[in-house]
Amino acid sequence: MAAGRDGGYRDNEFRDREYIKASRRREFYYSTEESDYYHINKHDRGSGRSRNLERGKERDARDRIRVRQKDIKEREVINGGYRSSSSTSNSGSTGSGHRRGGVSVRMAEREPGELSSGSGSDGAIASESQVKDVEVSKRENGASSPTGKKRKFSPIVWDREEKDMSILPENRVAPTSALPPLPTMPKSYRQSPNLVPEAEGSKQVSPIKPNGLRSMPSSPVKETVALGSMASVAFDFSAGFSSSPQEQHWSNDLEPGQLEEEDFVPTRNISASRWADEISSLGNESEVSDDEDMPKRRKKAGSVENRLNMKTSSPELGELTREGSEGSRAKSSDSDGGGQTRLASGGEHPENELDKNDFVEMNDESENSGASDHQLDTDSEMENDSRKTPEPSIPPQRNINMLHGCRSVDEFERLNKINEGTYGVVYRARDKKTGEVVALKKVKMEKEREGFPLTSLREINILLSLHHPSIVDVKEVVVGSNLDSIFMVMEYMEHDLKGLMEAMKQPFSQSEVKCLMLQLLEGVKYLHDNWVLHRDLKTSNILFNNCGELKICDFGLSRQYGSPLKPYTHLVVTLWYRAPELLLGAKQYSTAIDMWSLGCIMAELLAKEPLFNGKTEFDQLDKIFRTLGTPNETIWPGFLKLPGVKVNFVKHQYNLLRKKFPATSFTGSPILSESGFDLLNKLLTYDPEKRITAEAALNHEWFREVPLPKSKDFMPTFPAQHAQDR
């Protein structure tokens, strides 16, 4: 992914790019010290499974879901819809949120491509800023920011003890009081039946995400049922593939009350997709096996093939079918014309995938590649233990229901290997049908004896649920020639920030960093608003394309939170970006861990080098303390109780961060204004309770002072690392 500013980029290197052909392209150049120049384009881019709950409990749960659904509807009315953050982001990209009112902008302080200068005339600047002023003041007043009405505090991930307590009947707490407000439902879930044909019509047009808008019927009863079903999909996705009883925690450990809390997943198209239906049924198959049948289930879980071959016996799906709701419709439409857009010829017949093609080679290649387990990929010891359990190998079966709904990877032409991470190999490929260039992430299956990797299931599940301009889009899931191979089809991005910075000679300018940070914060705010912790934010997981767009990827460690799940490992987040509470072994953590990572990323973008590059956890803490001062009970109440504090750290008295990021510099240190430093300090606040939230960070003064954030359209472009890419 590496690319460089120093590569002597020439305009014609990019001429053949499709987006450069866009009719409304604008270009301008500016020189760097090294006489390199950046090519800056203006692009126009449209751009139950619950464990066999007794019937009484089930009814109980549904009643609660109904109550909550009502609650959600009320909130929707108040908040005006789910997609607000996207729209905020979109507008942010063109400058919303960057108030100029009261700021006297001197031309000398502007950087090329600053949002303010994008219009090209002062008059235009003035009018643009007026619009922005209105938008910003609306946002600040909470008028136009539905998400602004959401929780103010990050709920913490509950600890083991709390979880145990929570499942005792006497400790069961009404979720509405125990938890912060839930996110609003996507509008797509609120469509009335008469909208369905339209949505299905649109499905025909778009082969991708064909079912994305067809999920929810509108009558309260159906909606409730569907919600329950949708929720179960989200759970079952993991549980259905879990390799051990312990791993099926979302299923087997759930009480109805918990179900009510956890099931609220703003799933976009999983619920309606065939893939999802079958996954859902997998979960319910597990449910049918239930506790007394653990050995059998473990055996079933022994291979992906067996898991994928389970029959549909989902109570939820059954309900959907009886009621004639979307679940059944989704299925039937897949089997008739509607599904054809997604099911390419031959793609639905796994047998056909045995044909020799590029991807056979690809599979072999990637399957031989080892994974460096630099991170714990599960959340509890239980999961780890279960992975050690030897599983009987079961011969593959070719008749796999679930995969009928997925296209074959044969329908993509392999272009080149982009990168290889811990959990997957990423390829650049072209959709033979549409010609679209995509990224294919092949799920590593080295733990296949225990079944489909949980991390990948989480990633697919979460990514399919999310939709935001700053989150990488997973278009669909396709299967390889070997039925163990599963690929995520993602939008292709030319770079990741790590590779990009390694190749750049100069760090990003302040206005470029502001542009990147705004997009990043929008994405993280969206995640947190939707109860997702990323847990592995780092520069290599932040993608960047030549349209100036930034997107967060790699959700393998991400988690939905806010409910009493099981104890979460503190061994998440790559060391350099890991929050001090995690390094010190905190058992409870929250969205603040992602915010710390963002602080490290902001500093790295400014300095073009990692802020704290520790080699071990101790070294990492030492580096943090040396720079920010050693924390104490006064600045971080509860600090002394953290397990890791038993270690004697040298007491550093002072915060030396400002020395690394001075207001003015003659030594080449990255400069940072007073307010920029304030934001950085707030992101790198020790006490997670006091650490700034994504929402507050988005409204920080730094983004409104000069130099203003550069518009995406004026962000520099970089040649891709791979020759084939050009």
Ligand SMILES: Nc1ncnc2c1ncn2[C@@H]1O[C@H](COP(=O)(O)OP(=O)(O)OP(=O)(O)O)[C@@H](O)[C@H]1O
């Ligand atoms: N959609 C995409 N477009 C282009 N490149 C991508 C895309 N997704 C991922 N990559 C590249 O592949 C690399 C690995 O991807 P990813 O982080 O998702 O895999 P992983 O196995 O989960 O990695 P990790 O070891 O960081 O956990 C990324 O750092 C990035 O360079």
